[in-house]
Amino acid sequence: MNAKRKDxxxxxxxxxxxxxxxxxxVFLLAYILISGLPHVSWSFLTGSADSFSGAGGxxxxxxxxxxxxxxxxxxxxxxxxGAGIYLAEYAKDNWRTRLIxxxxxxxxxxxxxxxxxxxxxxxxxxxxxGFSVISGAIALTFFxxxxxxxxxxxxxxxxxxxxxxxxxxxxxxxxKTEIGIILPVALPGIVTGVVLSAGRVFxxxxxxxxxxxxxxxxxxxxxxxxxxxASPLNPLRPAETLAVHIWKVNTEGLASNAAQLxxxxxxxxxxxxxLFNLFARVLGNYLYRRVTASK
Amino acid sequence: xEQTSSGxxxxxxxxxxxxxxLHHATRATREDWFGRGISYxxxxxxxxxxxxxxxxITSKGIATFTQNHVNIGQFLTGTNWAxxxxxxxxxxxxxxSFAVTFAAALxxxxxxxxxxxxxxxxxxxxxxxxxxxxxxxxxxxxxxVYGFIGLAVxxxxxxxxxxxxxxxxxxxxxxxxxxxxxxxxxxTVDSLRAVPRFYKEASLALGATRWQTxxxxxxxxxxxxxxxxxIFGMARAFGEAxxxxxxxxxxxxxxxxxxxxxxxxxxxxxxxxxxxxxxxLPNNALWSLALILLLMSLFFNALVRVIAxxxxxxxxx
Amino acid sequence: xxxxxxxxxxxVQTFDDHVALALKxxxxxxxxxxxxxxxxxxxxxxxxxxxxxxxASGSGKSTYLRSLNRxxxxxxxxTGKIWYHGVDINQPDVNIYEIRRHIGMVxxxxxxxxxxxRENIIYALRxxxxxxxxxxxxxxxxxxxxxxxxxxxxxxLDKSALALSGGQQQRLCIARSIAMEPDVxxxxxxxxxxxxxxxxxxxxxxxxxxxxxxxxxxxxxxQQAARISSQCAFFHLGHVMEYAPTATMFSTxxxxxxxxxxxxxxx
Numbered sequence: 001m002n003a004k005r006k007d008x009x010x011x012x013x014x015x016x017x018x019x020x021x022x023x024x025x026v027f028l029l030a031y032i033l034i035s036g037l038p039h040v041s042w043s044f045l046t047g048s049a050d051s052f053s054g055a056g057g058x059x060x061x062x063x064x065x066x067x068x069x070x071x072x073x074x075x076x077x078x079x080x081x082g083a084g085i086y087l088a089e090y091a092k093d094n095w096r097t098r099l100i101x102x103x104x105x106x107x108x109x110x111x112x113x114x115x116x117x118x119x120x121x122x123x124x125x126x127x128x129x130g131f132s133v134i135s136g137a138i139a140l141t142f143f144x145x146x147x148x149x150x151x152x153x154x155x156x157x158x159x160x161x162x163x164x165x166x167x168x169x170x171x172x173x174x175x176k177t178e179i180g181i182i183l184p185v186a187l188p189g190i191v192t193g194v195v196l197s198a199g200r201v202f203x204x205x206x207x208x209x210x211x212x213x214x215x216x217x218x219x220x221x222x223x224x225x226x227x228x229x230a231s232p233l234n235p236l237r238p239a240e241t242l243a244v245h246i247w248k249v250n251t252e253g254l255a256s257n258a259a260q261l262x263x264x265x266x267x268x269x270x271x272x273x274x275l276f277n278l279f280a281r282v283l284g285n286y287l288y289r290r291v292t293a294s295k
Numbered sequence: 296x297e298q299t300s301s302g303x304x305x306x307x308x309x310x311x312x313x314x315x316x317l318h319h320a321t322r323a324t325r326e327d328w329f330g331r332g333i334s335y336x337x338x339x340x341x342x343x344x345x346x347x348x349x350x351x352i353t354s355k356g357i358a359t360f361t362q363n364h365v366n367i368g369q370f371l372t373g374t375n376w377a378x379x380x381x382x383x384x385x386x387x388x389x390x391x392s393f394a395v396t397f398a399a400a401l402x403x404x405x406x407x408x409x410x411x412x413x414x415x416x417x418x419x420x421x422x423x424x425x426x427x428x429x430x431x432x433x434x435x436x437x438x439x440v441y442g443f444i445g446l447a448v449x450x451x452x453x454x455x456x457x458x459x460x461x462x463x464x465x466x467x468x469x470x471x472x473x474x475x476x477x478x479x480x481x482x483t484v485d486s487l488r489a490v491p492r493f494y495k496e497a498s499l500a501l502g503a504t505r506w507q508t509x510x511x512x513x514x515x516x517x518x519x520x521x522x523x524x525x526i527f528g529m530a531r532a533f534g535e536a537x538x539x540x541x542x543x544x545x546x547x548x549x550x551x552x553x554x555x556x557x558x559x560x561x562x563x564x565x566x567x568x569x570x571x572x573x574x575x576l577p578n579n580a581l582w583s584l585a586l587i588l589l590l591m592s593l594f595f596n597a598l599v600r601v602i603a604x605x606x607x608x609x610x611x612x
Numbered sequence: 613x614x615x616x617x618x619x620x621x622x623x624v625q626t627f628d629d630h631v632a633l634a635l636k637x638x639x640x641x642x643x644x645x646x647x648x649x650x651x652x653x654x655x656x657x658x659x660x661x662x663x664x665x666x667x668a669s670g671s672g673k674s675t676y677l678r679s680l681n682r683x684x685x686x687x688x689x690x691t692g693k694i695w696y697h698g699v700d701i702n703q704p705d706v707n708i709y710e711i712r713r714h715i716g717m718v719x720x721x722x723x724x725x726x727x728x729x730r731e732n733i734i735y736a737l738r739x740x741x742x743x744x745x746x747x748x749x750x751x752x753x754x755x756x757x758x759x760x761x762x763x764x765x766x767x768x769l770d771k772s773a774l775a776l777s778g779g780q781q782q783r784l785c786i787a788r789s790i791a792m793e794p795d796v797x798x799x800x801x802x803x804x805x806x807x808x809x810x811x812x813x814x815x816x817x818x819x820x821x822x823x824x825x826x827x828x829x830x831x832x833x834x835q836q837a838a839r840i841s842s843q844c845a846f847f848h849l850g851h852v853m854e855y856a857p858t859a860t861m862f863s864t865x866x867x868x869x870x871x872x873x874x875x876x877x878x879x
Contacts, residue, residue: 007507013409015413018413021406021426021429024433024473025429029432031448035447078337079337081337085333086335086337090334100342103342103345104341105596106345106349107341107345109530110534110592111536111561111588111592113537113561114348114589114592117352121351125573145341145344146341160723165723166719166724167725168683168712169719170712170716170788171709171711171740173326173739176739180739184727203435203436203439203440204437205438205537243439246440247439247541250443250541263447266439266444270436273436273437274435311697313696313697317697317699318699321707321710322739322740323707323740327709
């Protein structure tokens with residue numbers, strides 16, 4: 001076989017590979033949406049689950065997913081912002097910084113189930129908080145911190161040095177320069193990263209099974225006092241999320257319509273994640289245009 | 296030498312104490328202390344999390360050997376896993392984990408590299424417009440959804456194809472293949488893009504075909520990067536819990552073939568940890584599995600570093 | 613071919629006691645790691661005059677300038693004394709933020725903040741504790757007028773500064789610096805990224821500003837130095853070779869290397 005022929009053959013093979021990859025994604029999305037969407041209704045989205053009769057909705061789980069997401073972000077954004085600023089601004093190039101970077105890398109490469117087990121060990125076994133919203137949120141924070149920190153550091157470092165010099169030369173403190181001058185310029189990148197990580201957090205289940213728990217006690221959605229046991233905002237109640245629900249329905253197999261239920265829940269989950277991705281892009285572009293004033 | 300401060304006239308208007316003015320702490324100084332404090336605190340929290348994670352899981356994980364006096368060698372090589380009866384042979388899970396990891400990487404690598412070549416060398420425009428979003432979407436799909444589809448599509452398909460229950464290593468491999476594909480592809484794309492343009496141009500100028508250029512020049516130059524990508528993919532596969540657990544069957548026995556139920560470290564952990572009592576042997580044994588996971592994750596991490604160093608060296612040469 | 617000029621022979625002017633000085637350096641050395649980038653710089657800068665620092669690229673003039681307000685702190689080691697109002701400000705216990713408020717700086721490339729024109733000027737002012745809207749607005753107007761930008765932007769103060777032209781951006785940076793009411797203004801090749809018309813505007817601005825401020829400007833453009841400066845220091849390979857009144861330096865340089873440089877037969 002000569003070189004020309006080989007070239008043609010290779011091109012055909014690669015085209016076939018690419019077609020397969022695209023095909024897989026199309027199949028995945030089509031399967032989930034086609035088998036799931038017909039079962040998605042308002043009552044499904046707001047109703048409460050009843051895995052024994054098979055009927056039921058995902059209202060509580062959906063709420064739990066969002067509640068956990070918001071709590072996780074509330075904890076992890078400030079910490080990773082501080083850590084990102086440290087790495088972008090204060091860290092010198094020495095062994096200590098290298099050690100810190102390695103630690104963050106290790107954290108980001110740990111399997112989420114290990115992170116979840118650590119959360120379980122710490123909050124459920126040691127501190128005896130039990131399966132709870134707050135345990136779940138902190139476990140998700142551990143899982144979220146390294147990526148968010150790296151994203152923030154990269155976004156901050158990408159801002160030209162001349163902006164830092166401008167701030168410092170006016171007698172602004174490093175901190176004020178970073179917060180008031182650099183951060184706004186870096187914001188589009190940071191926001192995109194935050195929203196993308198929100199999508200990841202939203203779909204995460206392994207870290208939650210043994211921290212936020214696998215049960216969604218029916219909550220009283222009229223009671224918004226976080227101190228009340230029945231309140232949806234109570235941070236100490238167990239909170240099965242949508243992703244955990246899909247896992248549970250499938251592994252316990254108690255519901256007669258497990259497949260339908262999880263198809264519908266998967267469809268909702270996928271759509272949510274797609275929306276996060278889309279939102280990240282749109283918001284990032286919008287902020288970028290605002291910051292650079294190219295309107 | 297003139298004396299130090301000569302040449303300066305006394306300030307005409309209201310004499311200022313410049314020494315005092317230039318030395319005293321101002322708002323900016325305080326802001327800087329504050330900022331320094333905050334950012335050191337935040338990085339400290341992260342370090343504390345990592346350190347305590349390593350510490351807790353290690354100390355829990357070695358309890359099997361220190362408190363329950365299980366022999367490490369027997370733990371790692373024993374094939375009988377029934378911790379409630381005192382049998383703690385973890386080899387089935389170890390083999391299961393490695394089997395699905397290698398198999399998934401083996402299947403995914405050609406697809407990933409092919410896709411990456413398409414995106415960088417064959418159709419960069421379509422690559423960016425169509426494949427980039429496709430890959431990003433594949434990354435974005437949560438692992439439980441992969442597990443669900445594995446359960447709803449792959450397992451029945453396998454059942455029809457080869458009989459049996461359909462649960463097993465091959466189903467897990469299929470699911471993991473799709474999950475690690477985007478990881479390996481994205482990183483391969485990055486390393487292909489990092490190959491200097493003139494390598495390619497020189498090769499084409501010498502009359503090489505595109506495939507000759509890609510296979511002999513570009514892929515060779517990008518090899519360390521592609522290896523890193525594969526290791527990242529393997530790390531993801533090794534640590535993936537729920538999707539695998541949903542399709543592998545969770546039988547803690549030595550896998551005899553690819554189509555009978557088996558289990559991995561992660562699947563055993565997710566199914567077992569809630570059913571055991573803290574401090575008992577069955578519980579400790581599970582934590583030992585978690586420790587193996589942790590160590591493997593560190594190992595993959597170290598491997599990536601070694602390759603990165605090697606890659607740098609060969610570029611310098 | 614670069615001639616080997618001796619660094620032993622230099623001609624650096626000093627000033628009598630009756631000349632008011634804004635800033636003075638004694639034996640200033642700058643090291644980037646092991647690279648000795650600036651040797652024994654002994655220069656004094658008279659008040660309310662424009663001093664130009666000239667020399668080829670790599671001669672150390674920017675390095676020297678950036679040392680004066682401690683902008684080199686994080687990237688270089690600076691030893692020697694920098695006298696400012698009788699205080700050696702090259703000491704670790706000196707409040708660098710306070711120094712930079714008194715010794716402002718404008719950079720080679722215009723670097724306005726990604727904020728509105730108004731915010732560009734008042735951001736640092738507010739950070740020092742000035743909250744009064746009237747005072748802030750007044751400073752905005754004064755400083756923009758001082759930088760000869762007011763007429764062009766007075767109706768668009770709340771538009772983004774990034775929408776301005778390069779020359780306008782640079783004058784905004786000057787306005788931003790003088791809004792802090794510094795004593796000394798350091799300019800690091802402020803016109804090198806600008807077109808000739810903008811350059812003329814900036815030069816006119818500087819000539820006007822010297823009534824209130826002491827200006828030290830790094831420039832690679834000898835015509836510019838001749839047009840605006842009263843004193844001129846010539847830097848060569850990290851050494852100050854000659855420092856003299858500008859007219860003297862350009863008509864009767866004392867040192868061969870200066871002669872070659874100003875006559876254009878350098879190198």
